[in-house]
Amino acid sequence: MPHDHDDFAVEPVRGLPEALPEGEHILWQGQPAWWPLLTESLSFWWVAGYFTFLFAWRTVAGAATETWADAATAASFFLVLGLIVCALLLVVAVMQAKATVYTITNRRVAMRIGAALTMTLNLPFRKIANASLGLRKDGHGSIALELMEDDGARLSYIMTWPHVRPWKMKHTQPALRCIPDARKVAAILSEAAETAVSEPVIERVPAARPVAAE
Incomplete structure (x- = not known):
């Protein structure tokens, strides 16, 4: 019996592991576009070109001892293998795009990432040293976040790829990879970060106890 199922129905707020604290609100949410993610992050065209080259190379080499038709038939193995690999990359791109949610609030950037092993990165603006925008002609782009290193925290490249x-x-x-209308999102991020960083941080320090006179 068919039914709808949401793997992330337990999230109190879409893309976030817990409800927003008082005073925090969402400014933008989005996901990667699967086609730019496929072509940029997963090197789809490079992989397709590699297997096409192997097919052409095997065909030309085989034509020295057999007919072109026989050589192309023997080399078609590389085309079949290439189609399988490209199909797998396409599935990975679609799954990654569907499972990912990028969130910008007035205090942080949150990234729910991972198709098989889901994790959420919480990046307060005060921990972000710089943000750089890479923009495509079609408006899609990626926003990379350079983190401060004063707290010694390091992210795993493999775990977050x-x-x-x-x-x-x-x-x-x-990075917020391959998002539509990236320039507009970068402006939202920049304005929110500047506002958050300019706010004074008030820390509560326990009052010192009076020292009894001897």
Whole structure:
């Protein structure tokens, strides 16, 4: 009997592991677009081109000792293998895009990522040193977040891939990858971060106890 099932129905707020504290509100939520994620993060065209090259190379090499038709038939193994690999990459891209939720609030950036093993990254604005925007001609883009290192915390590149800035392995930069209308989202993030950082931080310090005179 068919029925609808939401794997994240236990979330009190979509994309977040717990309800927002008082004074915090969501400014933007979004997900990666699966096609840009496939072509950029998963190198779809490079993989397709690699197997096409193997097919062409095997066909030309085989034509030296057999007919072109026989050589192409023998080399078609690489095309079949390439189609399988590309299909798997497509499935991964769709699953990653569907499972991911990026959230920007007035205090932090939250990233619910991972298709098989789901995790949520909470990145307060005061822990973000810089944000850089990579923009495509179609308006999609990625926003990479450079984190401060004063607290010694390090993110795993492998655990957070593909939601990271490529090749920044030593100092992993989590990223909002392949999001639509990235310029507008970057403006929302920039304004929220500037506002949050400019607010004074008030810490409660316990009052000192009076020292009894001897």
